[in-house]
Amino acid sequence: MTTKVYSGAEIVAKALKDQGVDVVFGIVGIPVVEVAEAIISEGIKFIGFRNEQSLSYAAGAYGFLSGRPGVCLVVSGPGVVHALAGLVNAQANCWPLLLIGGSSDTYQQGMGAFQELDQVTLCRSYTKISTRSPSISQIPNVIDKAIKASIYGRPGPVYIDLPADFIQGSINYESMNLPGRAADPPKSLADPQSVEEAVRLLLGAKKPLVIIGKGAAYSCAEREINEFIEKTRIPFLPTPMGKGVISDSHPLCVSAARSKAIGDADVVILLGARLNWILHFGAPPKFSKNVKFIQVDILPEEHNNNRRIHVALLGHLPLVVSQLLSCLPSFSYPSTSGYAQSLRRKLEENIASTNEKFKDDTIPMSYHRAFWEIKKKLPQKDIVFVSEGANTMDIARSIFDIHEPRCRLDAGTLGTMGVGLGFAIAAKVYYPSKRVVAIVGDSAFGFSAMEIETAVRANLPMIIIIINNNGIYHGLDTESYNATSLNALPSTALLPDVRYDLIADATGGKGYFVRTPRELDNAMNEALKDNEKVIVINVMIQPGGRKKLEFAWMETTKSKL
Template structure:
């Protein structure tokens, strides 16, 4: 008699075959035995306080590791609770797979327990959403999920598992096994490479802008070599920071707006012209700027604005080609008027910010808090940030030096991500210092995931920029105010280390004690409610259309 295997075991074996190391989940049916079987095969299981937190941990894990993040949810509300994490990953182009339990097929459309059209709900929030109807095809679908999550533009995938499919017994000779292939790296047309380098060399004010595609392609080394060969200033998207260290001589972080506005040729690699880059349009960029765009997703070429040269290809492969062609193009000027101009603007902006970075005023200015974190954190630390003003202050003042070590809300602007992102990142990089910098409003959304960190012995350090509200209080906004809650005491109740800080000179000692505690810690810093960050307005409903 032919041996059989359950759908639960098939799911676990297929995940392990794809290299699964950890699953973030909240226990519930019909997924219990998928988890048991996965754990039996050596997959680490981290159960969370909420499914939204689980999805955001998978996101943080993916960002920090460069691998697919896995999240497992129960049917109905458990799966729907993960939807915010899914759309966040979609807009951030982060590869996570949601393994969702679902009500049985045999009682479909009878209003069974937790019967919800989960695939229909997740379809607009993911790259691919599908339900598995046969147990024998589970490995095939798992392989496809990995292929789609990592392929082309990365993103989230939803796999729906009805309970009766999971608990079905399948003859082993009927199983449809699959395995996702290693993604191919597409090179660019050599003629396009020559044209791109020619445009950059002829430019008076060239600029390179990169995004997360450089991280997913593992192209940091090639990018830095190209920058140093050509001496072209570079900028990254907020999520792409660290691909070349922020203290590189050609990184002028404080001159970002000036550089975008004045560049005459822009080479965009591994990112999109979305809201973060003002859609590539005026007034963010000059109306007559020439644009070279390199993206693995050909559909992004010319989206948002026309491009003068579109190159569909892998960032690492294309940058390698650019570097070789730049060498053949001869010498490149080192100290141009353009580089000197951006350096001057960068220094001027940094000097203007210095009084707030070193301010002894109370309540504490958020930039003083950011400066203390900058001086305290290790060079290869992972920084996860969220909150409105908190995010903007950190962007202006805290550098990143390692690829994948800066994680924030991304284009979705989602609040509540810092703590779960940090937990996921700490799982991915257990030997690294991981800091979650969050506003007090944002902390209230997923702050209980610190209990997950305590239980899993993950020494994440959470710093709360507590300004007693959702934003600065200038101008006044409806529903803005929150109490200056002692969040650190909640963390102490969970078994972590907690401190409240109200004077600037006490920030660094509190951070040091928190780090030495060896447990998840929270430093709750009372900050100035009137401190308002300055940034480019992202919400297009306030802007004139172009």
């Protein structure tokens, strides 16, 4: 009888296959080439990137979209260091991710081996588990434990160290105890007394508001939350990646009156949303000092973080919302209330103001005019919207409506620039039949521009629209740039009129360079007719010049000392 002997690389690939992994994002080199080849042999899709930061961002986004860890493979030393960016980003956003890093031979530890680095310690601060298998035979069990840690409780990243001698070693496969696919996370209900208390607080509210966070999107709570909103008729506000859990076109969506909605609310129910900087820490003056919070979260430590939570509901969000629905009587918040009417007036006022900005005929185009030309061409459904860049992302958030859950990706909780191309690639892999559109600033695009080649090579058609203002926040026009000495250039200035679109042409995609609304309209028409290529539309807009940088979302009345 022939004994089946497999290498450590093959054991890793088989363990990933048993876990249901269908794609791995990676960059090969010593010592992980054999692992990547074994992964391909197992029928798992391997997408080779150009930079470890981008592939780790892609893995995090894939984890958010799929609910299972996005898997990435990198080389030892510098490869793990570069991929650390994606670990930190996944940790901040609470996304499941599995990073597998090659490392030097165990018998050379401490000897100054090739790319030797204590990667387990390096990754520990940014992961739920950072570990190395004690032997080749334990690799499947270590992968199983890491995957469970990544998705159980609050999701997050994990790291597994893979020494070169483990990769190249071998073992009798039949003698191994294989764990199989890790079970989905257990789901828990909230304390019934707390649910009743939350209902009493909601029923007594004069100005209630529901805030829908990306935790609601991740937990696939759209059915329950839609039912909750339809039953209660309470106004709701989605956070950036909570958009689409309920369509932005819903009449109770108050995104266009965000400041007034949160400033006037007396009871706020947080559904998968944290009181961090995105929600101004729940603090005055953005929120009322007397506001009362109901928070649904999977992590008990999140409750009472930054502001006192009056009712903490710990559990799986869809189940907890179902509990609230079961306890609610025939309650419907009146649309004739003063709060509802004031929000409606503010919505109409802000929408009218934005619509006026769409009419700006100035050349170069403004942000609003460029976004309007793009918005009116994009389909309402089956589109995944990726957004990054400073002004580009901030302005776009209030202009582009999202109608489906888990169809918007942006810089997220960590405010990470450079995620756009990695996110777009992950989205197209997960949603092959949806149109992926990434609208990115020129500075943000520069972080990951060579992943255009990755997308072309992997046959992942998408549309990348670069909003090019020649700088970071603000740039200079060509005349001003050329008239300024190098040492006097603003730190925000980039070269004017860079032809980023030619990267697409050079790699087998299709690029467009546009300056006017008509040119942008034509480019959008052509791009939307082509569902086989990677399209880059380079849109020149007003540079902004030497304006003072202001960030309204960071305003505070407190001393910085």
